[in-house]
Every structure is written in C-alpha cells, then in structure tokens.
Amino acid sequence: MAVLDLKRKLAILSDAAKYDASCASSGSVTRDSVGGKGVGSTDGGMGICHAYAPDGRCISLLKILLTNFCVYDCAYCVNRVSSNTPRARFSVDEVVDLTLGFYKRNYIEGLFLSSGIIRNADYTMEQLVRVARTLREVHDFRGYIHLKVIPEASPALVNEAGLYADRLSVNIELPRDESLASLAPEKDLHGIKKAMGAVRVGEEAAREPARAARPPKFAPAGQSTQMIVGADAATDGEILKRSETLYGAYRLRRVYYSAFSPIPDSTARLPLQRPPLVREHRLYQADWLMRFYGFGRAEIIAEGEDLDLEVDPKLAWALRNRGDFPVDLNAADRERLLRVPGLGVRAVDQILELRRLKRITLADVKRLSRGIARLKPFVVTDDWRPGALADAADLRARFVSPPQQLELF
Template identity: 60%
Template structure:
C-alpha cells in the first residue's frame, strides 16, 4: 500500500480520539474522504502546550488493526473497515517531512492493539525515541499509552513524550464490561496512577529525568451507553482528584458503519458534548463541584449553559454586590468570566465598580443584569421567576457557537 493511502486511512481513523484537544470542528461522519489538512478532525489538529501556545499536530494511528472488539470503536476487531499499518520509519518520515514543510509542530500518535499491549507500546516508544534521539525533533509529542503495557514501557514513553493519555472511554465498570470486555477499569487506573507517581517524582525532584511535562489526559465517550451527565462528570471529578489529570475530553458517540446492536444507532446531541466541556471548565477553573451543577441524576440543560443553570437554581445568592463579594463568588455570576472577575477586584481597589465598567469589560450584560449590584445599579426586585429568566436567556444561548470552553461566562 502506498504511504499516502495509509495516511488517508490512519489519519481518518484517528479523528475519533478527542484527547489531544482537536479543533472542535462539527463533522463526525465516518464516511467520505477528506483531505489530510481538513478542519473536520482528520490529519492535522490543534493542541496546546503547557505555556499556552496553540500548535498544529499530525494526528494519526500507527495502525487501525486491533485485537480488541470494543463495540463503540470503528476499529474494533469485527469492524468491516479498510485496514492499514505504518512502520516505525514511515511515521518518523511523515512527522519530520511535515515538520520541515512547516505543516505541523508536533505529533499525536495513537494505535489499535496489535499482537499484544507490550508490542504496540514498544512501537510507539520506538517512534518517539527515534524522533528525539536520531532526528533531534523538538516538537510537541503526545503519545497514547496502552494500559496493559509493561510499566517500564510507559515510563519510557514519558521520557520522550510531552503528554501521555490513557483513555478510560466509558464512565462505569459496568459499561466497560459490557461494551469493551477485553479492557479493565482497574488496569486503566493502575496506568494512570503509575503516570501520576512519575509526575509527582519529577515535581519533587527537578533533577529527575524528564517525564511528560504536559501531564496526562483521558477521554470519555458520551452517548455510547446509558450513563447520564452526572455520572460522567462524577467520574471526571474523581479522575482529576485522584490522578491529577490535565484534562478530561468528551467525545460524542458517532454511530459507525454496521454498528452492533449493543450501541445506539443515533448520536447524542452535539450540544450535550459542548455542555459537558463547559461544566468541566467550571470544575477545573471556577471551584464548582458536580453536586452543585447536577445535584440529582440526569443531564445538563441544553437550552442554557451550566453556570446560568446553577445561578437560576440558587437565586438566594443574588443579586451579588460586586463591590463587596469575594473573587470566587464574582466568578460565579453568569456573564462574568474568571479573568473579568479578577479585573473587577483590581478595579475596586481604586474606586467603586459601576455598571458601565462591566460593559467596558465586555461582559454579557443581558446575562449579568439580573444577578449583580453595582455602585449605581440594582436590579428591579419584581420577583421575576427563574423560569421566566431562563426563557429569556435561552433565546440568546441558541445563537452561540459550539466551541468547548467558550461562552461559559
């Protein structure tokens, strides 16, 4: 098979893995053939370095052959899809050639499992090692680690990769046993724990060998099983706390050709994935807990964002006096993001905050107005029901784009 044909197959097969922060383009169909540089998730994607730079990555699989038969995966053993496999040298050549042509700044490399977990992990490590040691490649490398692989291989991967990821895929042991019986939550968490220990060692001893400076991440598929958003976010909250993950990525399940009956035949609303990203951002950046965003089992609202939903359900905290409230509470006001909350606190050290100041900060004024008090503004105390406010806000939410982590103010 020609190298370009392999690239077409294995770049397309990699688009289902969201755990490298790909560019949030909407197309998810597994059918059709798009160019390597398309913005729909195939071939070249975008990620972020620890210092915040956006980089373009070559996003491919080493192979889409796989000995596992995970029911939600297009590359499962029983799937009838075109198969291909790169050699170590082919991946190295593609990466270096694309880098020299200024098409990419790094590599995101995953793989189906071939022969064994150890064999596959050895191949992934060999690619990263050759790039770093032979070609002196200094670009960003994100490696997908195989949970069942020997810990020594995962440790070696961390010496060459900037970030490692171990995908948990589904939020419950029951779902994994049913849809991916060859995988184990216990094994996945052992791998995550081993990576965390190495990261902690490096943090405690700066002179220790280099190990995955951008940390580790994981992915959960949304809508492949019956898990609701509370269960998905609770699992994410536990993973953040136990393994110090940098990110949990959410990928809306995409029905694949000849899907088995064990998985849904229709995808979940893409907006559901978007709401999970917004909620995740509130967990990581705003101090929210899952029990606040979803006190009962169920899904996040689709018509309004999670912060607004929380504010409407907790009207007792509002209106909030921006000249007296602490930073954490100001950041919880709908329409005020964390950066603007910090600016408001800085401003009131010089003078009292006024309503026009929020407009100058480009806060979402229609969202902010019912929830704040300033030196010259107090909202009308007309007892407007939360449901009425929700309908008014929901009309505006429909105009927002579906980009993760945006519109959470």
C-alpha cells in the same frame, strides 16, 4: 514504498484517529531550535489537526494512528477486529519521516500518536515509544509529542514513554464499569487505572527534589483521558462524577468528552444516532466550573440527572440559587464573583484589579464582559441595581428565547 501508498496510509490512519478527542498541547514546556540546534518547536505553526489550549491558542498536530489493525473487538470502535474498515500500518521510520517532513514544511508543531493493538500491549507500546525516542534522540526533535498509553503495557514502557512525550493519555472510554465490560470485553478497568497510576507516579517522581541530580522531566504536560458520551445510558451526573474521581485520584490535566458517533455494522446495543453536540458542550462547561470556578460536582448536577441543554450550567445553578444574587461587584470576593453568570476568570481578575483604582460601574462591566445582558439580573454596581429584574419569574425564558450562541461562559 511508493508515494501513493504512503498517502493512502496517511488518509486511512489520520481518519481513524479522528475519534480520539484527548488531543491538546497546553501545559508543555517550551523548547525551540533557536541557534540552529534541534528540529521543531512547541510554539507557532499552521496545521493538519487543530486543537485548542485553555488560553484559546490554536495548536496544529499531525494526528495519526500507528495502525488501525487491532486484536480487540470494542463494539463502539470502527477499528475493532470484526470491522471491515480498510486497514493500514505505518512503520516507525515512516511516522518519524512524516512528522519531520510536515514540521519542516510548517504544517504542524507536533505529533499525536495512538494505535490499535498489534499482537499485544507491550509490543504496541514499544513501537510507540520507538517513534518518540527516535524523534528526540536521533533527530533532536523539540516539538510537542502526545503518546497514547496502552493500558496493559508494562510499567517500564509507560515510564519510558513519559521521558520522551510531553503528554500521555489513557482513555477510560466509558463512564460506567458495566458498559466497558459489555462493550469492550478485552479491556480491563483495573489495567486502565493501573496505567493512570503509573503515569501519576512518574510525574510525582519527576517533581521530587533529587539528592544527586535533578530527575528527568516526565510528561511535563501531564496526562489526560477521554470518555465517550451517549454510547451507553450514563447520565451527565454519572459522567461528571467519574471525572471528579479521576481528577482527584490521578491528577489528570483534563478529561475530554467525545459525543458518540455511530459506526458501520455496529451492534444493536449501541444507539443509532449520536447525542446532540450541545450535550458534549455542556459537559465541557461543567468540567470547567469544577476545574477553574470552584464548583463541586454535586453543586452542578446530581448523579442521576442530565445537564440542562437550553442554558449553560453556571446560569442553571444561578437560577436555582436566586437567593445568592445579586452580587455586589464592588464588595464580593473572588469566589463569589466567579459564580456570576457571564463573568469568566479573566473578567473577574480584571474587576478585582480595577476595584483597587475606582468603583465599578455598569460601563466597566460592559467593557470587560461580552455578556452584559446576562449579567444585569445578577449584579449590583455603583450605578446599577437589577430591582424587579432579579425577581422576575420569567428570568430563565429571557436566556433561552431566542436561542443563545454556544460559548464557554
């Protein structure tokens, strides 16, 4: 095949993959090619597609579809069968060669591979697994691999995928069951949940102590999913409630939120404009509160409500619960400290460590946190009490005017 043809395929299929947000390599095991053995590494590199780990590390991945041909007609998808988008398809060998070539040129440190549905779910999943198996077994590739699971594929293929991939993801796509039935009629919610369950079973089997030999690693970076935000009328409370359920039922490592992007020739059932990106950002902030800060979803938002776009959800909670503040940084336990606006997990752990050596002052807090102005109404230190500031009726206005730069907390 001519080089230009391959470049054209890469242009089409990398662009088609941009709508999938569930892409990160955090949590994988460490593999490298030190000593001349193997190809690739899960560490380092510069990239084509950038994803970010929870520690802020930038990760570079070749993010492509095996093909954007698809037999499904999901209304929100640019690659649906009724779309007139340009089509392309890689062979298994082409994906393998591209991955190895880009890695050896230090462009990437791993592969994110998804696909439209070709023929049927089993045929498509088998092609994805072949790519990963060839990279691992034939080329001893030790970089990161993330495979998309085709929900209707057989459990045996899902299990095989987990033996070669670092992470698997099964996209639930929409927060409301009825929206999935209306906008993606070929997709089966039961099949999606069944695939998620198969991945969880594989993870648990790999963790169980074996009598004769240790079982092989299975998707060591776990599984993730994606929900599209703003394609239907689901509230932020509904979205987060579904996330809460998914985390509990399938032990997902992460739920990704992707703001709906209008596509050409779409149905009138879809919105004409994408939701504000700050809405997606607030959902990620609320998600972190549930996963790392000890908040229950119901504390953050009711099911029928939307998140406040003007202030982050932790600050919004603190403003609704003024009676819980100010918090004494020299006496409060870790759980209470994590609920203080402006204090992240790292800052809280540093405060607890520093408390063993000295009394916390405002200068200490300023050194440990970038948000001292946001912190001051909510904390007591050895040399600071907020006084009337904590009771000010216009406290909320102090944080929304002028507009704040987007940050996690």
